[in-house]
Amino acid sequence: LVGGGAVHSGAAEEVLRFARKTGMPVVNTLMGIGVFPGSDRQCLGLTGMHGHIAANMAVANADVLIVAGSRFSERVTGDRNRYVGKKTIIQLDIDPSEVDKNVMTALPLVGDMKENLNKLSERVKKLDIEHWWHTIKAWDATENRAAQSGERLTASWLMKELTRSFKGEDTVFVTDVGQNQMWAALHLEVDAPRHHLTSGGCGTMGFGLPAALGAKIALPEAQVVQICGDGGFKMTGMEIYTAMRESAPFITVVINNSCLGMVRQWQQVFYDKRYSSTILTPFNFVGFAKACGADGATVTTCAEFTAALAKARKQGKNFLIEAVVEQSDLVEPMVAPGAVLDDFVKTDA
Structure with missing residues (x-):
């Protein structure tokens, strides 16, 4: 299990070597x-409250868990006593x-994670765990990671x-x-450290846009894609003007379900659909972007999203894509707070 400490220590190469060796x-x-x-x-992939089925099942049923740089937050572990269970946990951390x-x-x-991982790699051998992989693949088959029906646009x-x-x-x-954060964590494939930036457990709505601006200024040659919800965008959307002024182009994808999605999801799943204060009034996202000097498009289908993304890439300037999705689309899988990792809740609308 790799956490943020593995990012800070720059241990990606060592993690890969150890994983390959074992x-x-x-x-x-x-x-x-x-x-x-x-x-x-x-x-x-992702483990924890919104972790993939196979990832959570593997952690819950493991004999040995090697943890590189995780603080074991409640969103990762759920019930901490049952998280440990009878497994052997080996924790690598500098603190x-x-x-x-x-x-x-x-x-x-x-100690230093890179050094400790290298020492471990020297002492381990290839594991005979074909049966374990067979079990994991069976768990993985129970989850459709990007369910899609026709042209209806979904966040996954x-x-x-x-x-x-x-x-590439x-x-x-x-x-x-919010939901955008979890959808991205579940369904994006990120192959390099520091290429996925998020505020983590801080819950700072509005983080995305200014963080994308910072990323683009730090890495002007990189392509930066900012993903946010319609609620979070309204908190710091004016930074599109700053990005235009500073000539720092990036693509913004606003997932618009006309509500505070994650709060509404909790109200649906844990509070018997007693909805309160989560519906948002209409907002002209594209008009706002254009008022700041950027460009944009509103999309409601898969084909429209693909076309808008191609246009945004071709223009090479600040571009906002408002992706309209249904409120019934929830972040799945999901584990209740404080529950066991392999106890997934039903999120049926």
Whole structure:
């Protein structure tokens, strides 16, 4: 399991070497995305409250869990006692105060992560775990990671299309907070560290746009794609004007379901559909972008999104795509707060 500490330590090469040497499956936290290539066959993807089925099932049923740079937040572990269970947890971290803080570990390896991973790689051998991989693949088959029916635009399909369009390019994806953040974490394939920027558990709606501006100024040759919801955009949308003024072009994708999506999802799933204060009034996103000097398009189908994305890439300037999706589209899978990782809730509308 790789977390944000593996990003900060620059240990991507060492993580890959260790994974290749052992043949182990790899999962990541939200802050660990990109440390291990998301497109790699050994990558099971996100684990935690909104983790993939196979990723969560693998963590829940593992005998040994090697953790590189995760603080074991409640969004990652759920029920912490049952998270540990009977498994052996080996924790790699540079900060001794992180050891046994949230979960009890069997073996802490405190120090430079790159050095410790290299030492571990020298001592391990290829594991005979074909039966384990067979079980994992069966779990993976139970989840349709990008369900799509006809031309109706969904957020999960949109993320897959972004992955396809920018495959092999130096692209930095920046997300805001809420459903857009989780859809991106689940369905984007990020193959390099620091190419997925998010505020993590801070819950700072409005983070995405100014963060994308910072990323573009830091990496002017890279393609930057900012993904946000219709609620978060309204908090810092004026920074499109700043981006135009600073000649820092990037693509903004606003997923518009006319509500505060994640709050409404919780009201639906955990509060018997007692909705309150989550519906947002109409807003002219494209008109706002144009008022700031940028360009944009509103899309409601897959074909329209693909065409708008191609136009945005061709123009090479600040471009906003308003992607209209249905409120019934929820972030799935989902585990209730404090529950066991393999206990997925029903999110039926």
